[in-house]
Amino acid sequence: xxxxKELLRTEENGTISFGDYSLxxxxxxxxxxxxxxxxKVKTFKEITRLEKNGGVVxxxxxxxxxxDYKETERQIAFVVEAVDDIHIxxxxxxxxxxxxxxxxxxxxKMKSTLGGKxxxxxxxxxxxxxxxxxxxx
Numbered sequence: 001x002x003x004x005k006e007l008l009r010t011e012e013n014g015t016i017s018f019g020d021y022s023l024x025x026x027x028x029x030x031x032x033x034x035x036x037x038x039x040k041v042k043t044f045k046e047i048t049r050l051e052k053n054g055g056v057v058x059x060x061x062x063x064x065x066x067x068d069y070k071e072t073e074r075q076i077a078f079v080v081e082a083v084d085d086i087h088i089x090x091x092x093x094x095x096x097x098x099x100x101x102x103x104x105x106x107x108x109k110m111k112s113t114l115g116g117k118x119x120x121x122x123x124x125x126x127x128x129x130x131x132x133x134x135x136x137x
Contacts, residue, residue, distance in 0.1 A: 002081075003065045008032045008041045008050075015070045019048040021063035021082055045083070059089045067129075076134040083126045089119040090134060101133040109137070 003020040007029040010016055016034055020027070023044040032039040040051040043063055050058040050066070058066065058078075064086055069078040076090060092098060094116040100107050102122055110118045122130050 004067075007043060008039060010034055011068060013068065015068040015078075017065070017067045017069065018050055019043045019060075019063060019065040021045055021048065021065055023063070055091060056089075057091045060086045062086060064088075074136045077132065079129050079131050080122065080124075081127070081129045082122075082124050085121060085123045087119065087121045088132070089117055091116050092118055092134065093136065097137040099135045099137060101135070102130050104131065 003022050004017045005020060007020060007027060008016065008018040018041045020043050026042055026044045028040065028042045030040045037052050042049045045063050046061065048060045048063040048066070049056060060080070060082065062082065062084065064080050064082040067079040080086065080088070092112045094112055094114055096112050098110050098112065098118055100110055100120055107120065110120070112118050118134070124130060
């Protein structure tokens with residue numbers, strides 16, 4: 001896998017891919033339409049942030065490339081790539097429990113905050129990817 005040079009794109013399988021952690025300066029793409037939603041991405045080596053309809057749905061520190069991102073009512077799934085270990089924050093339903101899987105390993109249950117956020121870290125080396133699934137219980 002590799003960075004998303006277009007910053008944000010749709011995939012043939014009905015998902016989106018976004019983020020370019022190789023950039024030295026913050027780069028943005030706004031007003032991207034997908035499935036009746038408007039997306040905005042900000043990305044570079046220090047942070048990658050995806051907004052949907054004005055709210056942040058994904059953020060990683062440092063920056064990352066995300067492939068095959070898909071949200072349903074019960075699940076968020078994607079593959080993430082970064083240069084080093086990353087910290088991810090996702091927007092989910094407020095005060096609900098979720099199971100988080102990284103490469104099919106359950107890393108635990110998490111309860112979202114009142115603001116609807118969960119966060120976790122993933123250990124990665126340059127060029128490695130991790131498959132992430134967040135499932136609402």
